[in-house]
Amino acid sequence: MVSVPGELAPPPRIVDWSLFAAVGVAVATGVTSFWLGHPSDAAVFWIHAVAGLSLLPLLAAKFRRVAGRVRDRRAWDRATPLSVCLAAVAVAAGATGVGWALGVTAPLGVWTLLNLHILFGLLVGPLLLVHLRSRFRPLRGRDVRDRRVALQYAALVAAGGATAWILRRLAALLETPAASRRFTGSRELDAGSDLPVTSWVVDDPAPVEPAAWTLTVDGRVARPLALGVDDLQPATERRALLDCTSGWYAERDWRGLDLGTLVDAAEPTADAAWVTVHSVTGYRWSLPLPEAREALLATHLSGERLDHGHGYPLRLVAPDRRGFQWVKWIERVEVRRRPDPRQWLAVFVSGFYSSG
Known part of the structure; x- marks a missing residue:
């Protein structure tokens, strides 16, 4: 796991609330993207990518801070298993999202990495809300008045945007399947191939007479x-x-x-x-x-x-x-x-x- 040097890591409460905000933006834009298909909506998908990629250094800072308590089973409390589960799901959501962006394929039957990314992403939201019930700490004024914090977060957003751009360029350079994807992340089917038969939820009626x-x-x-x-x-x-x-x-x-x-x-x-x-x-x-x-x-x-x-x-x-x-x-x-x-x-x- 990539670590964040202590002098660069934001204050603990800022990290926690930033994770909450980034997850909120990522989940909201991810769900909203289901309904968007016009090129004018591409910004929503870009914001989703930036929010998701911004989570990675925040998670690294969070893990660096709590690693010792997690390794010491004597320091566990009732909320620790949920925290570990949330961390695993968040990492899985990020990994599957990056994998899909790079064009990685996996033998998942009718599922793709995108399907897994959506599943993990939807799980992160409710797990985080439950997690906050036991770990909630309100922000303090001194947490947000530090100029260094503002610079850190400007750099964080810039890094997320730059990483999203680099992933696209890398996919094009390596000529992976992701290189021909739309702004939605969908890959193009071959011109002569049949359209897959898909249905929403459990829609599977008897043939119409x-x-x-x-x-x-x-x-x-x-x-x-x-x-x-x-x-x-x-x-x-x-x-x-x-x-x-x-x-x-x-x-x-x-x-x-x-x-x-x-x-x-x-x-x-x-x-x-x-x-x-x-x-x-x-x-x-x-x-x-x-x-x-x-x-x-x-x-x-x-x-x-x-x-x-x-x-x-x-x-x-x-x-x-x-x-x-x-x-x-x-x-x-x-x-x-x-x-x-x-x-x-x-x-x-x-x-x-x-x-x-």
Whole structure:
């Protein structure tokens, strides 16, 4: 473990609170990044990388201070095992994040280092909060008035940013798989490869029976619609980039129905502002009406009819949205005044029930 010289290490309370702040920023930006896919959002991913890399020297300073107490089992108290667990998870989150940034691969089945990084990162937050209950010490004025502390933290942030840049350049120099990644960290699939079949949470419905399936368009509309499979006339083709939170992206050709045209055919009322797309699993996602007008309800992928795994009979294609927002097995388009708040519940429970 890299050590931090005592004269360079910030005061103990500053280290503890800085770890808390850095973890908070890293977790907040990491979770937020799930919902971001437009290049204009790249700063969030950069802040996440800087916060995560800034944790490493802080952890080194923390470990240097507590190493003696951890080695001496007589100095342990009831909170020490949790502290050791938190340290291990934090190091694992940092190591898997750096490994993914460098393009390291590991035989993890359907999982990647990114999946492990997300898992460890999500565990750090609650473990840290529990840890604070037993180790909480408020900051004192003299802890933050020292000019040396300000300089240390300016250097810490600068070092985190420089390290993030160096990791990108190193990946490019070594021509690792990370060299072709998007700002989201996702790697590009080969042009001729099939898209992986992925689902959110436990979404895995029985195949849709065409004769029993109906697409309804309702809500804040004057003329509700009901369409069967035979009514779907795929007239719009679009090339769109699908960026999956499991760590891959691909540009493919999609063909289907223009969602904006379909909504307009139902004659939205004056107060219509959002469109919620529902799956047979209960999963759903809401788009602002102007964005929904640019989206596609796909029936075909790369010239072939969608199969069940990719969302037959309809799948949402929402450019600049992450893959989990591309709702599959669509059965309803609901025009609303506001976004559907139940989508946040559906994120966790969809797939446990199904209307299909």
